[in-house]
Each structure stands twice: as structure tokens, then as C-alpha cells.
Amino acid sequence: MTEPDGISSEVMEAYTRLKHDLQIGIDQLERGESVTDFDIEEFLSDMKAERSARQRALAALNGIAGPGGVAGIDDPLKWQRDQRTDRPLPGRES
Numbered sequence: 001m002t003e004p005d006g007i008s009s010e011v012m013e014a015y016t017r018l019k020h021d022l023q024i025g026i027d028q029l030e031r032g033e034s035v036t037d038f039d040i041e042e043f044l045s046d047m048k049a050e051r052s053a054r055q056r057a058l059a060a061l062n063g064i065a066g067p068g069g070v071a072g073i074d075d076p077l078k079w080q081r082d083q084r085t086d087r088p089l090p091g092r093e094s
Contacts, residue, residue: 010054
């Protein structure tokens with residue numbers, strides 16, 4: 001899909017999803033059904049959560065790319081040990 005100038009693909013995606021959901025509601029009304037399952041607040045909340053997840057993923061990728069990316073890691077095994085955090089296993093003592 002080609003986005004008009006100045007409109008991000010994220011906004012176009014949200015518009016497309018909202019348009020689709022609204023069309024489903026219109027179809028239900030035309031069939032005489034009640035429309036009670038569309039919640040604009042829930043839709044907006046979902047969009048904010050998706051945006052937040054994308055921003056965290058982008059920050060993580062930028063964090064890797066910043067110091068030279070994967071090629072900037074001198075000792076991959078040491079790097080992995082430093083990054084890794086283990087959690088206690090259920091039923092086992094630390």
C-alpha cells in the first residue's frame with residue numbers, strides 16, 4: 001500500500017484496522033444485529049501497546065548497532081555470559 005506523503009505506515013495501518021472493524025460493525029447493524037463488541041478505547045489501548053513494543057524493539061536494535069553491531073563484540077561467549085540472566089528453577093534451591 002502506498003502511503004500519502006507525510007503519513008507514516010503506522011498511522012495507515014491503524015486507519016486500515018479501524019476502517020475494517022467499523023465495516024464489520026456496519027454489516028452487523030445492517031443484518032439487524034446489535035454491535036456491542038467494538039470498543040474504541042480498547043482499540044486505542046492496543047495501538048499504544050503495539051507502538052510501545054515496537055519502540056522497545058527498535059531501542060534494543062539501536063543498542064546493538066550503536067557500538068559496531070555484532071562485529072563490535074570481541075568475545076561472543078563472554079558477551080553472552082554478561083547478558084544472560086538465569087532465574088531460579090521452581091522446586092530447586094539456588
